[in-house]
Amino acid sequence: MQPVACQVEGWQNAGAKIVETAAFMVSGTTNGEFPETMIKRTKGVTISQVADAAGVARSSVSRAFTRPDMLSPETVDRILRAAETLGYVPNHTARALSTGRHGNIGLIVPDIANPFFPPLIQAAQTEADRSDFCVFLGNTAESPKQEDKLVGRFAGQVEGLVLASSRLSDERIRAHARQLPLVLINRDIEGIPRVLIDSSAGVRQAVEHLANLGHRRIAYVSGPAASWSNKQRRSAIRAGTTARGMELSIIPTPAPTYQAGREAVASVLQTGASAVVAFDDLTAQGILTGLAERNIVVPRDFSIIGCDDVLGAMTFPALTSVSNHSADVGRIAISMLLDILRSRSVADVRYALDTKLVIRDTTAQAPGR
Amino acid sequence: MQPVACQVEGWQNAGAKIVETAAFMVSGTTNGEFPETMIKRTKGVTISQVADAAGVARSSVSRAFTRPDMLSPETVDRILRAAETLGYVPNHTARALSTGRHGNIGLIVPDIANPFFPPLIQAAQTEADRSDFCVFLGNTAESPKQEDKLVGRFAGQVEGLVLASSRLSDERIRAHARQLPLVLINRDIEGIPRVLIDSSAGVRQAVEHLANLGHRRIAYVSGPAASWSNKQRRSAIRAGTTARGMELSIIPTPAPTYQAGREAVASVLQTGASAVVAFDDLTAQGILTGLAERNIVVPRDFSIIGCDDVLGAMTFPALTSVSNHSADVGRIAISMLLDILRSRSVADVRYALDTKLVIRDTTAQAPGR
DNA sequence: ACTTGACATGCAACCGGTTGCATGGAAATC
DNA sequence: GATTTCCATGCAACCGGTTGCATGTCAAGT
Numbered sequence: 001m002q003p004v005a006c007q008v009e010g011w012q013n014a015g016a017k018i019v020e021t022a023a024f025m026v027s028g029t030t031n032g033e034f035p036e037t038m039i040k041r042t043k044g045v046t047i048s049q050v051a052d053a054a055g056v057a058r059s060s061v062s063r064a065f066t067r068p069d070m071l072s073p074e075t076v077d078r079i080l081r082a083a084e085t086l087g088y089v090p091n092h093t094a095r096a097l098s099t100g101r102h103g104n105i106g107l108i109v110p111d112i113a114n115p116f117f118p119p120l121i122q123a124a125q126t127e128a129d130r131s132d133f134c135v136f137l138g139n140t141a142e143s144p145k146q147e148d149k150l151v152g153r154f155a156g157q158v159e160g161l162v163l164a165s166s167r168l169s170d171e172r173i174r175a176h177a178r179q180l181p182l183v184l185i186n187r188d189i190e191g192i193p194r195v196l197i198d199s200s201a202g203v204r205q206a207v208e209h210l211a212n213l214g215h216r217r218i219a220y221v222s223g224p225a226a227s228w229s230n231k232q233r234r235s236a237i238r239a240g241t242t243a244r245g246m247e248l249s250i251i252p253t254p255a256p257t258y259q260a261g262r263e264a265v266a267s268v269l270q271t272g273a274s275a276v277v278a279f280d281d282l283t284a285q286g287i288l289t290g291l292a293e294r295n296i297v298v299p300r301d302f303s304i305i306g307c308d309d310v311l312g313a314m315t316f317p318a319l320t321s322v323s324n325h326s327a328d329v330g331r332i333a334i335s336m337l338l339d340i341l342r343s344r345s346v347a348d349v350r351y352a353l354d355t356k357l358v359i360r361d362t363t364a365q366a367p368g369r
Numbered sequence: 370m371q372p373v374a375c376q377v378e379g380w381q382n383a384g385a386k387i388v389e390t391a392a393f394m395v396s397g398t399t400n401g402e403f404p405e406t407m408i409k410r411t412k413g414v415t416i417s418q419v420a421d422a423a424g425v426a427r428s429s430v431s432r433a434f435t436r437p438d439m440l441s442p443e444t445v446d447r448i449l450r451a452a453e454t455l456g457y458v459p460n461h462t463a464r465a466l467s468t469g470r471h472g473n474i475g476l477i478v479p480d481i482a483n484p485f486f487p488p489l490i491q492a493a494q495t496e497a498d499r500s501d502f503c504v505f506l507g508n509t510a511e512s513p514k515q516e517d518k519l520v521g522r523f524a525g526q527v528e529g530l531v532l533a534s535s536r537l538s539d540e541r542i543r544a545h546a547r548q549l550p551l552v553l554i555n556r557d558i559e560g561i562p563r564v565l566i567d568s569s570a571g572v573r574q575a576v577e578h579l580a581n582l583g584h585r586r587i588a589y590v591s592g593p594a595a596s597w598s599n600k601q602r603r604s605a606i607r608a609g610t611t612a613r614g615m616e617l618s619i620i621p622t623p624a625p626t627y628q629a630g631r632e633a634v635a636s637v638l639q640t641g642a643s644a645v646v647a648f649d650d651l652t653a654q655g656i657l658t659g660l661a662e663r664n665i666v667v668p669r670d671f672s673i674i675g676c677d678d679v680l681g682a683m684t685f686p687a688l689t690s691v692s693n694h695s696a697d698v699g700r701i702a703i704s705m706l707l708d709i710l711r712s713r714s715v716a717d718v719r720y721a722l723d724t725k726l727v728i729r730d731t732t733a734q735a736p737g738r
Numbered sequence: 739a740c741t742t743g744a745c746a747t748g749c750a751a752c753c754g755g756t757t758g759c760a761t762g763g764a765a766a767t768c
Numbered sequence: 769g770a771t772t773t774c775c776a777t778g779c780a781a782c783c784g785g786t787t788g789c790a791t792g793t794c795a796a797g798t
Binding site for chain 1: 776777778783
């Protein structure tokens, strides 16, 4: 088969952007002339058709599905049988319109590729599923503008929203909370239900651990300025180092990514620090690479501690990290949101999960001691 | 603040499962008595209210938003102004009900935590966004049952669906394709539009690369049985090794995960192979760890090649891998789906993207040569 | 001045369910 | 046997938009 330009009819429009990608091959035929031959789509069976088939009113069909106890068992049976044979499936949209509930909840995260989020997302989805809710996931790529847009777009189609590590301003978040039920993850705004990973205990242990190993001068490679977690971790470190008379340098990064960590290494080394605490594991992993590139051996020459503990033993050497329960956070946030939806009342709940340091192979005695 | 049991009213129901998680603290108050004091939610402004305010019929308001060219500029202006001051925002659900299009598309993946998917998802979301579509993401956790369920639940709320690396049977997929527009990723079913990563070229190069390095006996740590990519990669390897008279062992795994790779190492070593090709990068990374645990040095003692090339330099040593364009795949799949929705006709398109080997630091001369 | 069109807007049906209220028949009560 | 009660079911309005068709107005054409 020869690589050919994409000329399949009714699809060419997308050509421009597709051509730029890679070598590719397209084969196949269109069904432009016989639109019905390929896959014929079954059009929706409505409640009225079922009603006719079963010889009852539309309302009875509706009740057979939603409140079967209101009908006699035989009628229910007859209706369900008719529905079955016709292949009836309730129209979600119509139901949503009249009841006001569509059984969807939204989950918005800043970066789906950050390993912190997948477990959280997965747990959220599982929890929602238990209550027959569907999770719509949004990814903001760390952009507040994109986040605002996504929230707006989701607003009409979900009953409630979970914002994880939101990069929006307090005002924007409050504004959205006025539109629909909101639960925050790692964002502490009074009056809005929130579940937080309280890193302070873990970070305190991290500083203590480094102090015990003889490190006197350390650096914190920070996360996004809009991140609550970042502020919290930073101040916990500052408190810890100050209390022990250690020197602390703060290294800013544009976003918590592998690349950013790698690029932060230069600045870190300039500070003369012998150990670093990174905003998250991904950043720490980048730092690990940046150090390796400079032939600095971890942990012999340099110690690293991450946060989130989501990479675990997947780095080399295995990363010492501040552990949290990212999956739990997702599950709890959804659970809170569902409860709000059920009770139709918002409690000012602030749920904080504890953290602790998990020591692995990236921390050791400070060099020269 | 003392850790306290969660007794916040209207939220206790979830207590059982939350208690089991970790140390936690809850503070805050409920607004049970003054449900309106905290965050007062604005209820929806309808088209009728805008119509009244602007002194026109409901239909005109509708047209002001959807077909402004049908109205006189002044009327449009007046209506928009009224809508603005009232804070009107069109009800997505109602619109969907009457038009039949809700502007959502679904994307279902087997494992969101597998680094292959995030770039794909991100690209899909961006592409959908360009056409003002919203992506609903589903995660099946590698379970066909869960996948079936998700598809069913999505069916009512999305205009079309992209199934990435589906684990469903051909029959189930065909059945779903009868219900709504479907585009497949890495699944080759005739009659259903699909975009495929054709690993054969890259895998061929991988085998050749290993052969040139003097490896005579290699292993393939395979992926899910239901995976098309797995079958394809396996047969490409088999063809390559057979052609060169190399010995090949196939090691099965339950799922393409880090853990599975790590556990596969024992079987791999039993085969006496000096090099391994893994189904994907995640599996390869697991193998890397499994080898390190046994003090087998890569690439001196053993060579590894992954597939997908999504970890890039994030492993140590940096992983040699068969590259593909996972982001492109996501973008193209969405673009195809949108085209199908626009044209309302399904073409039997088969779009295959090429791959090539990217050599890094996990492959070297076979030991003893 | 009268017809013809074009154009702007309103009317009302419709999308596919849900639900408060009315109705009718059977069972229970006196 | 007449009256009350209860329960199963139907009727019709409603959710909030969209859209085909009818209507009315005003300018152009003859």
